[in-house]
Amino acid sequence: MPIRCEIVSQDRLVFEGDADIVLVPGDSGMMGILPNHSPLLSTLKMGVLTVRNKDQEINFTISGGVVEVQPTIITVMADAAENVEEIDLARAQDAKHRAEELLSKTPQMEVDAYLALEAAIKRSNLRIEAAKRYRSSRSPFDTREENR
Numbered sequence: 231m232p233i234r235c236e237i238v239s240q241d242r243l244v245f246e247g248d249a250d251i252v253l254v255p256g257d258s259g260m261m262g263i264l265p266n267h268s269p270l271l272s273t274l275k276m277g278v279l280t281v282r283n284k285d286q287e288i289n290f291t292i293s294g295g296v297v298e299v300q301p302t303i304i305t306v307m308a309d310a311a312e313n314v315e316e317i318d319l320a321r322a323q324d325a326k327h328r329a330e331e332l333l334s335k336t337p338q339m340e341v342d343a344y345l346a347l348e349a350a351i352k353r354s355n356l357r358i359e360a361a362k363r364y365r366s367s368r369s370p371f372d373t374r375e376e377n378r
Contacts, residue, residue: 233265234303235281237290239311244290245281252304253280254297263297263304270299276352278314278360279306289314289364291356310353317361326354 232248252263255277263270274297279290295308329350336343 231265232283233263233267233301235306236303237279237281237292237306237308237311239308244308244311244313245288247281247283249281249283249304251282253282254304254306255279255292256297261297263299266301267299267304269301270297272297272299274306274308276356278356278364279308279311289360291317291360293353293356312357314360314364315366317357317365319358319361322354322357322361326351326358329354 232250233252235245235247235249235252236243237245250265254261254263254272255275257273257275260277261272274292274295276293277291279292281288281290291310291312291314292306292308293310295306295311298305298307329347333344333347333351
């Protein structure tokens with residue numbers, strides 16, 4: 231009997247379905263959640279979340295959040311979440327370059343602005359690396375010329 235998995239971000243339901251195992255990036259490291267897992271509440275760090283069901287594996291990037299585990303359901307409330315197959319690699323690389331450029335052009339900035347740019351770079355790096363590592367060889371969301 232599989233465990234029900236729901237992944238939600240601030241603005242939408244990202245995934246809902248059954249899983250044999252869900253791998254989540256907890257603050258203390260990767261956690262594997264199986265059906266009938268003991269109840270658990272944990273914070274999540276930025277990383278890749280994997281849902282496996284039978285012979286299918288779906289990967290998502292998440293930018294932190296909280297996971298609640300019950301014996302029959304796992305609920306991930308992510309700050310931001312995206313299916314790796316849906317990542318627009320060109321857009322992620324552009325966002326990274328814009329943030330790096332702003333960071334280098336502004337030597338004196340407020341701490342909040344600096345932290346926001348640093349977080350944007352980390353999110354972009356996560357999206358780029360996850361897309362390169364986990365996604366199928368050619369995704370319709372990849373707009374790079376060499377994949378056309």
